[in-house]
Amino acid sequence: MFLTVNYILGTTLFVLPRGLIQQGGKSAWLMPWWAGAAGIVIALIWIWLSRHYPGQSLAQIPVKALGRFFGGAVSLLFFFHMCMIAGFVLRNLSDFLNSTILPETPKSVFHIMFLLVACYAAAQGAVNVARFNMIVTPFLFFPFWLAMLAATGNWDWDRVQPVLSSDIWGKMLENHAFIGFPFMEGIVLMMLFPLVRQGGGKALVSGYAVAILSLSAMLFMIVGLLGIERSSRLMFPIYTIVQEAAIGEVVVNIHSVISVVLLSLIFIKLLVLVYAAYECLNQLFRPEKQWPIFLALIILLSGFAQTVYENLIQDQEYVKKYTFVFNSFFSLFLPCLLLAATWIRNAVRPPRGRNASGGSAKR
Amino acid sequence: MQALRKLMIAVLPAVVLAGCWDKAEMNELALVSMVGADSDPETGRKMVYYQMINPLSGISVQGAPSGDQAPVYTYETSGRSFGEIHTTIYKLLPRKLFVSQYRALIVSEKMAKEGLLDLVNMIEIQSNGRTSVPLLIAGSPLAQLMKTFTPLESVPADSVSSRLDMLERNSLLVDKNIRVNNLIERMERSEPIVMPIVKLISADSMTKSSDRISYIDANRSNLTSDGGAVIVNYRMVGKLDDEELVWYNLANGGRGRHIKQFQVNGKSVTLEMRLKRMKRSTEWREDRPVVTLDLEIEFLTNFATENMPKTYEEMKRLENGLAQIVEDEITSFYNKTKAKGWDLLRIRQAAEQNRKVRRHGADALKSAELKVNVKSRIAHTANLSQPY
Numbered sequence: 080m081f082l083t084v085n086y087i088l089g090t091t092l093f094v095l096p097r098g099l100i101q102q103g104g105k106s107a108w109l110m111p112w113w114a115g116a117a118g119i120v121i122a123l124i125w126i127w128l129s130r131h132y133p134g135q136s137l138a139q140i141p142v143k144a145l146g147r148f149f150g151g152a153v154s155l156l157f158f159f160h161m162c163m164i165a166g167f168v169l170r171n172l173s174d175f176l177n178s179t180i181l182p183e184t185p186k187s188v189f190h191i192m193f194l195l196v197a198c199y200a201a202a203q204g205a206v207n208v209a210r211f212n213m214i215v216t217p218f219l220f221f222p223f224w225l226a227m228l229a230a231t232g233n234w235d236w237d238r239v240q241p242v243l244s245s246d247i248w249g250k251m252l253e254n255h256a257f258i259g260f261p262f263m264e265g266i267v268l269m270m271l272f273p274l275v276r277q278g279g280g281k282a283l284v285s286g287y288a289v290a291i292l293s294l295s296a297m298l299f300m301i302v303g304l305l306g307i308e309r310s311s312r313l314m315f316p317i318y319t320i321v322q323e324a325a326i327g328e329v330v331v332n333i334h335s336v337i338s339v340v341l342l343s344l345i346f347i348k349l350l351v352l353v354y355a356a357y358e359c360l361n362q363l364f365r366p367e368k369q370w371p372i373f374l375a376l377i378i379l380l381s382g383f384a385q386t387v388y389e390n391l392i393q394d395q396e397y398v399k400k401y402t403f404v405f406n407s408f409f410s411l412f413l414p415c416l417l418l419a420a421t422w423i424r425n426a427v428r429p430p431r432g433r434n435a436s437g438g439s440a441k442r
Numbered sequence: 443m444q445a446l447r448k449l450m451i452a453v454l455p456a457v458v459l460a461g462c463w464d465k466a467e468m469n470e471l472a473l474v475s476m477v478g479a480d481s482d483p484e485t486g487r488k489m490v491y492y493q494m495i496n497p498l499s500g501i502s503v504q505g506a507p508s509g510d511q512a513p514v515y516t517y518e519t520s521g522r523s524f525g526e527i528h529t530t531i532y533k534l535l536p537r538k539l540f541v542s543q544y545r546a547l548i549v550s551e552k553m554a555k556e557g558l559l560d561l562v563n564m565i566e567i568q569s570n571g572r573t574s575v576p577l578l579i580a581g582s583p584l585a586q587l588m589k590t591f592t593p594l595e596s597v598p599a600d601s602v603s604s605r606l607d608m609l610e611r612n613s614l615l616v617d618k619n620i621r622v623n624n625l626i627e628r629m630e631r632s633e634p635i636v637m638p639i640v641k642l643i644s645a646d647s648m649t650k651s652s653d654r655i656s657y658i659d660a661n662r663s664n665l666t667s668d669g670g671a672v673i674v675n676y677r678m679v680g681k682l683d684d685e686e687l688v689w690y691n692l693a694n695g696g697r698g699r700h701i702k703q704f705q706v707n708g709k710s711v712t713l714e715m716r717l718k719r720m721k722r723s724t725e726w727r728e729d730r731p732v733v734t735l736d737l738e739i740e741f742l743t744n745f746a747t748e749n750m751p752k753t754y755e756e757m758k759r760l761e762n763g764l765a766q767i768v769e770d771e772i773t774s775f776y777n778k779t780k781a782k783g784w785d786l787l788r789i790r791q792a793a794e795q796n797r798k799v800r801r802h803g804a805d806a807l808k809s810a811e812l813k814v815n816v817k818s819r820i821a822h823t824a825n826l827s828q829p830y
Contacts, residue, residue, distance in 0.1 A: 179569045184463035233574075233623075240795055308630030309623065313566070323574035323623060 082212045083268060083286025085219070085347040088293060090171045091261040092317060092341060096301050098395070099257065101311040102250045105239055108299035113251040115291030118262025119284055121410055125265075126280035128414050129272050131421050137269035138359040141413075144420040151363060153413060157266075158359040160409045162376075164264055165352040166383030167394075169193060172345045173384070174391060179318060180338060190381040193349060198373040201354040205274050208354050212347055223340045226333055230304055230324035238306040239299065259402035262287070263410035270355035314391075317341070353380070469497065472537035475514055476599035478580070478588040479524070479561050480550040488560075489520045490527045491588040492539070493599060512651045513596040516589050524564040542570040545599040546606075547577045547622060548640060550584040554671060554678035562626055562676065573623040576606050579671040579678060581641030590647035590663055591654040602640065602665065609638075609667065614691040614700040614715070615684055616667070629676050633791060634784045636670040636682055636690060672784055680782065689775040692768070693735060693787050693814075695720045701745055706763035709749055713764070714742040718819075726798035730809040733792045738817045739768060743824045750828055757820055765816040772814045787812065 100107045132140045137157055142150035172193065173186040200207055265283065272279045301316045310316040318341075322334040353376060360372050388394040478491035499511040517534055521527045531539055547565075549558065565571040580587050588598075595601035609616040616638050619628075628635040648654050648663045670682045670690070682690060688700060696717065703712045719738040724731055741764055743750055751757035772787075779786045793799045793810050 181464040188463070237791065305623075306627045306630075308627050309566075314569070318569070319573075322572060 082209060082271070082347070082351065083265065083283055084289045084293065085212060085216065085344055086268060086351050087261050087265065087287065087290035088344055090168050090345055090348060091294065092297065092344065093171055093175055093315060094394075094398075095257070095261075096298060096316045097311060097313060098398075099254070099298060100302060100307055100316070102254055103298075104250075104307050105302060107302060107307075108295045110251055110254065110257060111291045111294040111298065114254070114257040114262060115287060115294075117258045118265065118291075119287050121258070121263060122265055122283055122287060123280075124411070124414050124418070125269055126283065128418050128421075129269060129279070131418075134273045136271075136273050136358065136362060137266070137355075138362040140269075140417060142363070144417045144424065153417070154359060154363050156413070157409065158356055158363075161267055161352050161356040161359065162380060162383055163387070164267065165349060165356065165380050166387040168345060168349050168352060169380060169384035170387050170394075172342070172349075175315065175341070178314065180335070187381060187385060190384045191377065193346065194353070194377045194380055197346070197350050197353040198357075198377060200350055201357050202369065202373060205271060205354060205358075208350055209271075209274075211350070215343055215347070219340050219343055222336050226321045226324065226336045226340075227300055227304075229333065230320045233304050233320075233323060235303065235306070239303050255403045256398050256400075259404075259406040259410075260398060261290075263403075263406040266410045266414070267352060267355045270358050271351075356380075466538060466540075470538055471540040472535055473497075474539065474541045474544045475597050476546045476548065476588070476602070477541070477544050478548045478550070478584050479553060480584045481553045481556060483552065483556055487520050487522060488524050488527065489518065489584075490524065490531075491584065492517045492519075492531070493588060493597075494535075494537075495597065499596075510652045513591070514598065518585070518588075524561060541568075542572055544572070544575060545603045547575055548580050548584065548587060548602075549577065550580045551639075551671070551678065554579050554673065557677050558625070558673070559676040562622060562629075565622055566626065573626065574621050576603060576620045576638070577622050577625055578602065578620075578638050578640045578667075581639045581668055586645075586647040587640070587642055587665065589649050590642060590665065591649070591651045592665060593654055593660045596651065596654075598665065605667065606638065610696075610698055612699055614688040614696045614698045615670075616687075616698070617691050617694060617696055619694075625673065629673070631791065632675070633788055634672055634674045634679075634786055636672055636687070636786065638667050639669050639671050639681070640665055641668050642666075672786070674784060679784070686775060686778075689771050690786055692717060692737070692739075693772050693775070699742075703748075704764060704767055706760055706767065711748050711750075711760070712745045713820075714744050716740045716742065722792040724793050724796035724799060726796060726802075730811060731793040731796060731799045731802075731806055732811045732813060733789050734813045734815060735772070735787070736815045736817070737768070737772075738819070739764075741818060741820050743820065743822050746824060747829050750822075750824070750826075751820070752828070761818045761820055764820075765818040768816045768818070769814045772816075773812070776812050776814075 096107075099110050103110045128140065129135070132143055135143060138154045140150075141153035141157070144150060145153060169190045170186075173189040176184070176189055177186065200211060265287070268283060275282060297317070301310050301320065304320050305313070305316055309319075313319050318334055318337055321337040324333060356376060357369075357372055360366075361369065366372065388397060472492075473495040474492050475495050476493040478493075480489040480491070481487065482489070493514045493516050495514055496512055499513045517531065519527050519531045519534060521530045528539065549561065553561070562573075565573055590598070592598045592601035595604060606616055606620065610618050617636065619635065620637055625635055625637070642663055643661055643666050644663045646663050648657075669684055670687050671678045672680045672682060688702070691698070692700075692715075700715045701712060702715060703710055716739065717737065718740050719736075721734075721736040723734050723736070725734070726732075741761075751760050776787055776789075789810050789812055790807050793807055799806055
């Protein structure tokens with residue numbers, strides 16, 4: 080569950096608050112609810128799909144549903160989707176570091192360093208990914224909210240009042256990109272479904288719920304602490320909030336705490352993506368040695384990250400216009416296609432055969 | 443092979459130890475303690491004064507200068523825009539400019555009148571440019587102001603910022619919303635703000651730290667705060683004197699304990715004034731918004747040496763008299779500033795909280811009316827029950 084939370088929050092906390100507040104104004108904290116609800120509905124489709132294929136991951140389901148050739152192609156599409164998201168994640172990360180604390184370090188250094196560590200962790204298997212996440216979560220949760228609490232000296236109720244004054248409902252419908260990112264990207268977590276002992280779906284949905292809650296609380300705090308005027312302009316509002324927090328006279332620069340927390344969150348997202356991409360290839364082609372996959376991933380992803388967008392302005396434009404459509408293809412169209420294929424298959428062939436083959440193909 | 447592997451293990455972490463590109467050694471930095479900004483209206487050139495902490499004076503560590511080292515050095519540089527200054531400064535500066543720890547920002551009156559937008563953008567555009575520092579308006583020539591040492595607190599920035607803290611706590615002369623980020627927020631909401639004015643007591647400046655520490659006269663060319671500058675739409679449009687500042691801050695929820703002599707019922711009495719509770723509410727009455735300002739003020743008799751109420755009736759009379767005075771003063775302050783077009787009590791913002799007012803649009807706000815209700819309470823905390 081917490082993996083889902085951290086995965087969803089990953090880059091969202093970086094990239095989205097500004098845009099959301101720009102659109103939602105004082106009631107921006109309501110926006111995650113709507114988008115999140117839509118996200119959960121979409122997630123239910125994936126869960127439904129995975130119910131048809133117990134013990135199968137996202138890479139294996141298409142092969143089962145569409146056959147070796149077409150299914151493999153679909154799985155590869157998913158693989159590219161993961162790489163694409165990972166590229167975005169890496170680039171967001173290096174942009175953040177470049178524009179805040181480490182302006183002179185080349186972007187590729189961040190990309191390759193992060194990828195090296197992520198590949199090392201992913202090579203140790205999913206248990207490690209999960210365990211890492213379990214250990215790290217409290218260390219992210221408490222410093223983050225403590226740092227935010229330290230900033231509450233700047234709180235002003237005038238900034239959030241009057242509640243529900245703007246045309247929030249219309250704005251919510253307008254902002255469909257928010258469903259695309261981050262909620263639709265959760266499809267990658269289907270790679271981990273076979274590893275969850277039971278109730279993977281329940282964990283996914285409750286993870287979504289917690290992520291929505293945190294995002295909403297986060298937006299509420301940003302508005303209350305910075306005001307919509309500033310937070311809709313600042314690149315990284317959360318960073319600025321903590322930068323302006325002061326504990327007494329001495330402790331004035333505690334924003335490095337936030338940097339580390341945000342970096343860890345991003346790292347978790349990257350870790351899941353790298354693991355998923357690796358498993359995707361691994362399950363599809365079942366090579367004898369795994370290290371070439373990792374080497375290829377590092378080269379591919381660092382290249383992706385370098386070229387995924389030219390600058391943040393282009394990125395924002397992309398997010399606004401295409402994210403929903405693009406992610407819908409992977410998160411809505413393909414799962415629905417697979418579901419449809421499953422139904423047709425079940426109608427043609429008795430379902431018992433599917434179960435038997437499903438069991439034998441398990442890793 | 444084994445040796446190679448060991449070597450690899452030893453070398454690889456060294457690669458991962460990042461920061462090779464962005465490493466900054468403490469003794470390669472020029473720590474800025476205070477920034478002064480000025481501009482020439484004719485040529486449009488921007489002048490910036492940086493007060494750098496002198497590491498050899500040891501203030502950053504111990505708080506006391508050693509020997510005759512100046513605690514700070516003022517660098518003056520200019521450019522066509524504020525951005526250019528980050529290049530031109532290196533004609534003078536042998537270390538890396540490090541601005542993120544500065545404590546105060548002083549802007550010349552000339553520039554404040556011309557507009558602060560450019561400067562504010564310049565601070566906010568940098569990820570390490572903290573906007574949570576107080577912004578002051580210079581009442582004397584900025585060059586002199588930036589080149590004068592202060593007694594007791596040898597770093598002028600510390601002196602200025604801790605004085606602002608003192609004034610915020612022990613007077614109603616300084617608001618707590620005097621930082622750059624407060625300015626931005628108010629300006630973006632089209633509300634005015636008042637920033638403190640700082641100036642030199644005498645015309646000459648104390649440019650030598652050894653002079654400063656060897657003269658007894660602390661007043662001589664020291665910095666002092668004097669009134670406040672009203673800023674509307676990033677431009678300084680006028681001034682408030684100290685008396686007006688008291689009512690401005692009180693009506694805006696200032697919590698400082700201000701001691702003031704009042705003339706109540708023909709007698710003078712010095713009381714410590716402290717705001718206990720403030721509430722602003724808005725009603726839609728007779729086709730216009732009415733903003734009610736409810737203030738609950740406590741008056742302490744700590745310094746009431748002139749006279750003290752003896753009976754309950756006397757005390758009640760004093761309380762009512764004080765409430766009346768505060769109501770009148772705030773109302774007259776409101777009317778005076780309203781005539782100038784400054785919404786210093788932020789009536790518009792209060793009125794907009796009301797749904798009906800919002801529905802009537804911006805025109806309704808113009809006819810907004812202010813009602814001040816003051817509840818006063820005397821608290822006897824003095825050490826004498828009656829003055830001799």
